[in-house]
Amino acid sequence: xxxxxxxxxxxxxxxxxxxxxxxxxxxxxxxxxxxxxxxxxxxxxxxxxxxxxxxxxxxxxxxxxxxxxxxxxxxxxxxxxxxxxxxxxxxxxxxxxxxxxxxxxxxxxxxxxxxxxxxxxxxxxxxxxxxxxxxxxxxxxxxxxxxxxxxxxxxxxxxxxxxxxxxxxxxxxxxxxxxxxxxxxxxxxxxxxxxxxxxxxxxxxxxxxxxxxxxxxxxxxxxxxxxxxxxxxxxxxxxxxxxxxxxxxxxxxxxxxxxxxxxxxxxxxxxxxxxxxxxxxxxxxxxxxxxxxx
Amino acid sequence: xxxxxxxxxxxxxxxxxxxxxxxxxxxxxxxxxxxxxxxxxxxxxxxxxxxxxxxxxxxxxxxxxxxxxxxxxxxxxxxxxxxxxxxxxxxxxxxxxxxxxxxxxxxxxxxxxxxxxxxxxxxxxxxxxxxxxxxxxxxxxxxxxxxxxxxxxxxxxxxxxxxxxxxxxxxxxxxxxxxxxxxxxxxxxxxxxxxxxxxxxxxxxxxxxxxxxxxxxxxxxxxxxxxxxxxxxxxxxxxxxxxxxxxxxxxxxxxxxxxxxxxxxxxxxxxxxxxxxxxxxxxxxxxxxxxxxx
Numbered sequence: 001x002x003x004x005x006x007x008x009x010x011x012x013x014x015x016x017x018x019x020x021x022x023x024x025x026x027x028x029x030x031x032x033x034x035x036x037x038x039x040x041x042x043x044x045x046x047x048x049x050x051x052x053x054x055x056x057x058x059x060x061x062x063x064x065x066x067x068x069x070x071x072x073x074x075x076x077x078x079x080x081x082x083x084x085x086x087x088x089x090x091x092x093x094x095x096x097x098x099x100x101x102x103x104x105x106x107x108x109x110x111x112x113x114x115x116x117x118x119x120x121x122x123x124x125x126x127x128x129x130x131x132x133x134x135x136x137x138x139x140x141x142x143x144x145x146x147x148x149x150x151x152x153x154x155x156x157x158x159x160x161x162x163x164x165x166x167x168x169x170x171x172x173x174x175x176x177x178x179x180x181x182x183x184x185x186x187x188x189x190x191x192x193x194x195x196x197x198x199x200x201x202x203x204x205x206x207x208x209x210x211x212x213x214x215x216x217x218x219x220x221x222x223x224x225x226x227x228x229x230x231x232x233x234x235x236x237x238x239x240x241x242x243x244x245x246x247x248x249x250x251x252x253x254x255x256x257x258x259x260x261x262x263x264x265x266x267x268x269x270x271x272x273x274x275x276x277x278x279x280x281x282x283x284x285x286x287x288x289x290x291x292x293x294x
Numbered sequence: 295x296x297x298x299x300x301x302x303x304x305x306x307x308x309x310x311x312x313x314x315x316x317x318x319x320x321x322x323x324x325x326x327x328x329x330x331x332x333x334x335x336x337x338x339x340x341x342x343x344x345x346x347x348x349x350x351x352x353x354x355x356x357x358x359x360x361x362x363x364x365x366x367x368x369x370x371x372x373x374x375x376x377x378x379x380x381x382x383x384x385x386x387x388x389x390x391x392x393x394x395x396x397x398x399x400x401x402x403x404x405x406x407x408x409x410x411x412x413x414x415x416x417x418x419x420x421x422x423x424x425x426x427x428x429x430x431x432x433x434x435x436x437x438x439x440x441x442x443x444x445x446x447x448x449x450x451x452x453x454x455x456x457x458x459x460x461x462x463x464x465x466x467x468x469x470x471x472x473x474x475x476x477x478x479x480x481x482x483x484x485x486x487x488x489x490x491x492x493x494x495x496x497x498x499x500x501x502x503x504x505x506x507x508x509x510x511x512x513x514x515x516x517x518x519x520x521x522x523x524x525x526x527x528x529x530x531x532x533x534x535x536x537x538x539x540x541x542x543x544x545x546x547x548x549x550x551x552x553x554x555x556x557x558x559x560x561x562x563x564x565x566x567x568x569x570x571x572x573x574x575x576x577x578x579x580x581x582x583x584x585x586x587x588x
Contacts, residue, residue: 106425123421130420130469131400131461157488165472167425174468175424178459178484187495189483190472194451201481 001258002151004230004265006143009150010273014059017280021060024291032287033062034092034118034279035084039077039103040070045096052094055276061283062089074103078111085113091290092118092283115289118282120172129172132179135289136282141173143274144209144230145183151263153207153228155186161205163251164212165192169232173209198222210251220256229257229264232271295552296445298524298559300437303444304567308353311574315354318585326581327356328386328412328573329378333371333397334364339390346388349570355577356383368397372405379407385584386412386577409583412576414466423466426473429583430576435467437568438503438524439477445557447501447522449480455499457545458506459486463526467503492516504545514550523551523558526565 025031034056038049049065056063068077077095084090093116095108114124120138128134137145148155160177164170170190178188191201192212199222202208210218211232223229233251250267258264265271319325328350332343343359350357362371371389378384387410389402408418414432422428431439442449454471458464464484471480485495486506493516496502504512505526517523527545544561552558559565 123425124418125421126424127417127419127421130424130465131417157490165474171424171469171472174484175465178465178486180459180486180488185488187483187485187489189481190468191481192472192474194474194479195481196451 001261002263003258004147004151004263004270006147006265006270006273009147010277012150013146013277013281014055017284018059021284024288025060028291030287030291031060031062032091032283033064033087033089034094034283035064035066035090036094036096037066037068037077037080038096039068039072040100042098045098049096052276052279055280056283059280061280064090070100072100072103074107077103077108081108081111085111085116088290090116091286092116092279094119094279116286118279118286120282121167126167126172129175132181136285137176137278138168138172139275139278139282140169140232140271141176142278142281143271144173144232145176146278147230147265147271147274148207148228149183153263154183155207156182156184158186158206159189159204160186160207160209161189161191161201162209162211163191163198163202163218164210164232165190166211169209169211173211212251214251215249216251216253218252218257220253220260223257223260225260226262227260229261230271231265231267234267234272295555296557297552298441298445298557298564300441300559300564300567303441304571306444307440307571307575308349311578312353315578318582319354322585324581324585325354325356326385326577327358327381327383328388328577329358329360329384330388330390331360331362331371331374332390333362333366334394336392339392343390346570346573349574350577353574355574358384364394366394366397368401371397371402375402375405379405379410382584384410385580386410386573388413388573410580412573412580414576415461420461420466423469426475430579431470431572432462432466433569433572433576434463434526434565435470436572436575437565438467438526439470440572441524441559441565441568442501442522443477447557448477449501450476450478452480452500453483453498454480454501454503455483455485455495456503456505457485457492457496457512458504458526459484460505463503463505467505506545508545509543510545510547512546512551514547514554517551517554519554520556521554523555524565525559525561528561528566 053063084093093112109121114122117125120136162170174188174190177184177186202222207228209230215235231250231252236246239247248268347357378387387406403415408416411419414430456464468482468484472482496516501522503524509529525544525546530540533541542562
């Protein structure tokens with residue numbers, strides 16, 4: 001069994017980006033800029049935003065964190081987005097979800113210029129993903145494909161089974177992996193809670209992507225020996241032995257399944273770090289296109 | 295075995311739309327308007343456009359067919375689209391594909407106002423389809439779901455296997471059918487030419503959608519008894535006994551597979567007539583929204 005080390009891959013990507021950004025700076029005197037907007041004081045969101053900010057600093061992306069108060073109106077937020085849409089020094093705009101109740105998420109996502117949609121959630125970006133050539137790939141699914149690439153696991157012609165159909169992971173991962181392209185071209189099944197017996201599907205997987213948000217749901221008897229397991233789950237479960245009183249586990253029962261899998265991602269340290277790496281990559285991509293168009 | 299009669303269902307839908315359009319006219323004095331643009335003289339396209347125009351006339355949609363010469367430039371076509379985008383009497387714009395070589399299809403599709411994108415091919419519309427609530431569903435996949443509805447075949451919890459991953463049928467049909475919604479909520483597999491043995495997947499189908507464009511590809515031994523078969527293929531094969539010298543066949547070997555299927559669509563007369571019916575439905579939907587916003 002080979003452990004897919006997302007932390008290592010993410011760190012490699014960051015080194016590559018750092019070099020690229022530095023070379024571009026030497027040539028143009030410019031750096032990529034990302035703004036992350038957070039509304040209110042959700043503690044989990046604050047951790048995510050801090051991690052993104054820190055990662056930007058590591059690679060040389062100018063990152064601005066805009067903290068707006070909990071009571072911000074939708075109109076105020078849209079106004080800010082419109083200012084960032086117009087700002088030539090900002091190449092990526094990310095609004096940290098969830099948002100307070102008075103703000104409609106879908107309206108906010110649609111307000112971001114698709115040319116700066118580094119999260120890949122705008123319907124226009126998602127549509128381009130279906131058609132096959134998006135400017136920005138959604139970060140988590142792109143991170144999964146990148147892990148497969150770096151471990152030379154080619155999904156072409158293989159059966160990828162995805163458990164979960166979220167807009168953030170399940171559906172876009174399916175779309176990425178079924179395209180007639182390199183490191184894609186897979187037969188893809190999307191299964192979910194409506195299945196009478198989900199193990200009928202998971203047992204067929206050459207590559208299993210678990211993304212339904214149920215702690216340790218995938219057990220050994222639900223997979224076939226030699227399966228490649230990508231665990232997108234990050235569930236907090238109580239654990240009195242830790243300082244925080246909880247620990248993170250995936251949607252896969254790692255202890256059991258790792259005994260039969262050929263490759264498996266741990267939680268934490270698997271897909272998680274890749275999401276930020278791909279966000280940085282998207283921001284640099286956006287930056288490079290503005291340079292090219294200058 | 296029950297034959298799914300797309301011609302009958304399409305005709306029912308047209309009668310319903312005719313009544314609805316007439317009632318709306320009596321209330322508002324207005325009728326829906328569709329423009330169909332055709333560039334050049336592709337004989338197959340001319341037949342399609344004529345059929346659409348005729349169907350519009352049957353239900354009371356004002357339909358304009360704009361025939362542009364083969365040598366039309368992309369700029370000229372985009373100019374026309376921009377005029378129709380601005381025209382309040384036009385509720386749907388359809389550009390018949392394929393287009394001559396000098397015109398880039400993707401640029402043309404993107405130029406159509408997503409609010410008038412009754413074909414459902416604009417990336418914004420496609421993205422909304424992924425997320426789950428598109429203004430316009432792409433016509434052929436929507437026609438498939440409508441056939442299932444009218445024959446009371448609920449895909450919820452069942453395994454839908456789609457052969458083919460085109461942007462027009464395979465991918466959007468998968469997206470429609472996997473949503474957590476009524477007459478959807480299926481476990482969906484998209485398979486295609488990269489599969490070593492495609493029958494491994496087709497044999498599992500509770501509902502099989504054949505949309506790869508290979509005449510009579512699906513044979514009896516590739517399906518399980520009782521399968522529901524939706525055949526999207528329309529392939530011309532030579533037939534000296536017909537006046538035209540050819541006849542239409544589907545991607546399914548109808549003679550063989552109809553002996554084991556529980557439901558099956560014929561070709562012609564199955565999915566084909568539904569595509570136009572859904573185009574009319576989308577046009578009426580667009581019209582109704584403009585009335586509501588008046």
